[in-house]
Amino acid sequence: MTQDTFSIFQKIAPDVMGTIKERYLLLRHIADSEPVGRRTLAGLSGLSERVVRSHVDVLRRSGIVRFTTMGIAMEPEGKKLMPDLLECFLHLNNLDDLQRQIRQALGLKNVCIVPGDCDNDKTAKEELGRQGALLLNDLFGSVDTVAISGGSTMAEVARMLPESMANVTMLPARGSMGNHVEFQANYIAASIAAKTHSSYRMIHLPEGLSESALKLMYESDRQARESAAMIGRAQAVIFGIGRADRMARKRGMSVLQREALRNLGACGESLGCYCGIDGKILYGTNNIGISLKDIQHHPHVIAVAGGSSKAEAIVAVMRACRTGTLVIDEGAAEKVVQLL
Numbered sequence: 001m002t003q004d005t006f007s008i009f010q011k012i013a014p015d016v017m018g019t020i021k022e023r024y025l026l027l028r029h030i031a032d033s034e035p036v037g038r039r040t041l042a043g044l045s046g047l048s049e050r051v052v053r054s055h056v057d058v059l060r061r062s063g064i065v066r067f068t069t070m071g072i073a074m075e076p077e078g079k080k081l082m083p084d085l086l087e088c089f090l091h092l093n094n095l096d097d098l099q100r101q102i103r104q105a106l107g108l109k110n111v112c113i114v115p116g117d118c119d120n121d122k123t124a125k126e127e128l129g130r131q132g133a134l135l136l137n138d139l140f141g142s143v144d145t146v147a148i149s150g151g152s153t154m155a156e157v158a159r160m161l162p163e164s165m166a167n168v169t170m171l172p173a174r175g176s177m178g179n180h181v182e183f184q185a186n187y188i189a190a191s192i193a194a195k196t197h198s199s200y201r202m203i204h205l206p207e208g209l210s211e212s213a214l215k216l217m218y219e220s221d222r223q224a225r226e227s228a229a230m231i232g233r234a235q236a237v238i239f240g241i242g243r244a245d246r247m248a249r250k251r252g253m254s255v256l257q258r259e260a261l262r263n264l265g266a267c268g269e270s271l272g273c274y275c276g277i278d279g280k281i282l283y284g285t286n287n288i289g290i291s292l293k294d295i296q297h298h299p300h301v302i303a304v305a306g307g308s309s310k311a312e313a314i315v316a317v318m319r320a321c322r323t324g325t326l327v328i329d330e331g332a333a334e335k336v337v338q339l340l
Contacts (some may be wrong), residue, residue: 022047023055024089027064027074028115030056031082032123035071044123089115098333102326105340106318110325117331118306124329125306129156131327132238132304139236139300140166140196147231147290148192149173149239149271150185153304157238158191166196171231173239174272174289175203201227203289228288237290237298237324241270241305243313248274251285268316270303271295277312277339279319292320302327311335 022045029044030036038056042049056072059065064078089095095113103111112131116124136146136157146168148154170193172185181187186202193200203224219225242250244266248258264282266274272285273292281292295301301324305314308331315336318326328336 019055021089022051023059024085025115026052026055027059027078027082027085028123028127030065030072031074031079032126034073035068036073037071041072086115095330095333098337101337102328102333102340106315106326107322108318108324108326111333112325112327113333114306114327114329116329117308118329119309119331121329121331124331125153125156126160128153128304128306128327128329129160132157132302133160133162135302135325135327136236136238137161137164137166140164140168143168143235143300145169145171145230145234146192146236146238147171147173147234147298148185148189148237150183150188151240151242152183153240153306154185154188154238155183157304158188158195161192161195164196166198168196168198169230170196170198170200171227171234172201172203172289173231173234173237175287201230203227203231224288231289232294232297234290234298236300236302237295238302238304239270239290241268241303241310241313241317243267243310244269244274244316266316268310268313268320270317270321273317273320275316275320277316277319279316279322281320292317295321296323301325304328306332308332308335311339315339 025045026041029041033040033044038049038052042052045052056065060067063075064081065072066075099111099113114124114127114131116127118124118128139146148170170189172189174185189200190202192198244261245258247269248261261274261283265276266282267277268275271290271292272287273281274283275281275292284291284293301321303318303321303324304327306329311332314328314332
């Protein structure tokens with residue numbers, strides 16, 4: 001169905017289009033949380049319990065969901081419909097047009113938008129992870145080495161990735177940062193390797209070292225040198241994007257350093273590089289691994305980020321990146337377009 005057809009339907013039956021959107025969003029919540037009760041669905045969706053009851057009754061009669069003693073769950077037929085329903089949802093919300101605008105303005109190969117806003121919708125983060133995992137899974141079989149960054153979004157990608165026999169080598173894109181082990185690149189690379197029956201390498205060099213300390217540790221660690229060489233040749237790179245102020249704080253930068261970054265105009269950070277809204281890399285942390293400066297040397301690049309509060313960070317980083325596929329949510333996409 002073309003976008004023109006959807007536009008006609010929206011004009012002659014806007015109430016029907018609203019119903020379709022509500023039922024799709026309910027199906028998303030059911031798929032992510034099944035089995036789930038009506039009261040919980042009402043809280044997740046923002047709809048009243050009466051409206052939720054009406055919608056799920058129709059979905060049950062259509063064979064898309066079923067009622068169990070534990071709550072509402074998806075039928076196999078409903079699960080099969082979800083990819084097609086997502087495409088319809090994109091058309092209904094003109095998200096396909098947003099994708100085109102962002103892709104052209106930032107010079108990217110592809111842009112994928114998922115429904116919701118991570119800032120206030122937990123399922124949007126899950127959708128981001130699912131879409132990132134789908135794109136990564138599609139690369140398995142055509143690449144031998146994959147480098148992945150740390151962060152909560154990449155952890156969600158790893159969680160959503162299905163088990164497979166990918167037989168690749170998973171690598172951390174950079175060294176470790178922060179105190180949450182489950183969000184560190186080493187841990188995420190290892191967990192993906194376990195799910196895909198693959199091998200992995202680690203980097204045991206933390207971020208934030210001085211240049212002299214990093215050089216000394218690097219020269220004395222043969223394994224680190226071997227891992228760094230493999231990371232530099234990684235055929236695919238998947239990474240998250242953060243706000244410059246938040247990432248500077250997570251890295252333990254001093255107040256003076258954070259103030260200096262703010263004065264420079266840094267608004268986005270990824271792979272150790274702090275970028276201005278124009279895409280200029282203003283500062284880079286000391287570490288071995290992949291940097292935005294040489295990201296174009298890698299054949300397959302996937303960036304995953306969401307939340308309207310990250311819009312400026314996403315524009316800054318992707319203007320510096322200038323390649324690959326960007327996966328964002330609806331909230332971020334609407335703000336990004338306003339900045340372009």
